[in-house]
Amino acid sequence: MSRLATLIDEGNRPVVTAEFPSIDGGGLAAVEKAADELRPFVDAVNATDNPAAHAHASNTSIAIAMSQFGLEPIMQVVCRDKNRIAMQADIIGASLFGIQNIACLTGDDVTAGDEPEARRVFDLDSTQLVKVASGLAEGHYLSGRAIKQPPALFVGAVENPFAPPLDYRVMRALKKAEAGARFLQLQIGYYPERLENFVAGCVEHGVTRTTALIPTVVLTKSAKALSFMDESVPGISIPAEMIARVAGAGDKDAIAEESYQLTLELSRHALSLPGVSGIHLTDFRHDGSLERLVRDLRIGPAFAPDPVASASGTTSV
Amino acid sequence: MPKLLPLLEHAVKKPVWDCRMCGQCVLHSTGMTCPMTCPKTLRNGPCGGVREDGHCEVKPEMRCIWVKAEERSHSPLNPHHWEEEFNELRPPVDNRLQGTSSWINLINGRDRRTPAGWDGAARERHSAVPGASMVEVDEPTTLPEGFHS
DSSP: OOOHHHHHHHSOOOOEEOOOOOOSSSSHHHHHHHHHHHHHHTTTTOOOSGGGOOOOOHHHHHHHHHTTOOOEEEEEEESSSHHHHHHHHHHHHHHHOOOOOOEEEEOOGGGGGGGTTTTTOOOOHHHHHHHHHHHHHTOOOOTBBBBBBOOOOOEEEEEEETTSGGGGGGHHHHHHHHHSSSSSEEOOOOOOOHHHHHHHHHHTTHHOOOOOOEEEEEOSSSSSHHHHHHHTTTTTOHHHHHHHHHHHHHHHHHHHHHHHHHHHHHHHHHSTTBBBOOOEESSSSOOHHHHHHHHHHHHHEEEHHOOHHHHHHHOOO | OHHHHHHHHHHHHHHHHHOOOSOOOOOGGGOOGGGSSSOOOOSSOOOTTTTTSOOOOOOOTTTTHHHHHHHHHHHSSSSSSHHHTTTSSSOOOGGGGTTOOHHHHSSSSGGGGOOGGGGGGOOOOTTTSHHHHHHHSSSSSSOTTTTTO
């Protein structure tokens, strides 16, 4: 069982996951540097799979390298670039190196990237991939061919509570949970009420009985970054008043501070919802704000109060 | 006749549903909206890229087919059991059926044949009944359930 799975199962504190930066060159030293920056503050980190349809060092190579540098990887697998044979091979191959956490995604379309002329694959969809990956852990490929000593995978997926059809998103989460997803990292979102409705729906329909919900927040430095996400990132919409609030904060430093405060508020709100098991952090600032956020929230390996110590503290005084 | 059926099916379904002849039609369970017209050919619901206005990430001028499908699945014209089927997990597409008639594949059950691993079972190397689920559907004697759809 992966450390992430254990932490979620125990449920003693919110888990903290983050996004690993894309790596292109610089050898393993580049991976080590990024791993060193994240390691103290997070429980596990997503090794992305050609995010936004841009080629980078592969999900499997980054996941393996991360684990060598003592960072627990969540290997993302997107359906856009490979067929069912290749995706199963990647998961089984990575598992030889101890990779256990697998996040199954549809993937941004090729038109979102810098090679829009590429062939899109989508041989499986993300829900089917969840089921296929779960099957690998049960000891067989999709064909039925048996796997001796199958890997102990912890399979999850992503869901977007903020994109239409809003009413249907809970049912889609349920479908993924029933297919075998044990965690759902949620898309970046700036509509707290939509998150609230989604999480409440997941609790009501039993999704959270089997599956941990992990909302995502983003650390940004400027209103321009928010506008960019609003306009250019598929599936992300940001209310105009939120962008205006950050833009109108004053000079550059004041704007950066207001951006941080917005992220802090969204994080506190997300973590306050019954049914939420942790938080996923995407850091576009790289200025120490990630550490500040987990410190302010008092979460993660570095800053969470030790639940055992605090529990025994109440009785041993 | 079997050779003409795909042509006839295409002639009927292309103008109405923009049919892509995947050969394993699920129209009735997706609000009579063809999931193969989704640029990502998703058969189990919308991706996370749907725009705020309900339009497609890939083709901004097109409404997301799953937004449409979800709306239509609640249509009073839709039989209730079709609405329930909307939430079912649809298996991966069998790419060998591309271009064949889903009508024939429905009648002989070929469109419901899935790999052994999809149904959860590891196949033994020398199993006495290799692909047991495949045997019965190749020799249909009665029309399978759901034929009316």
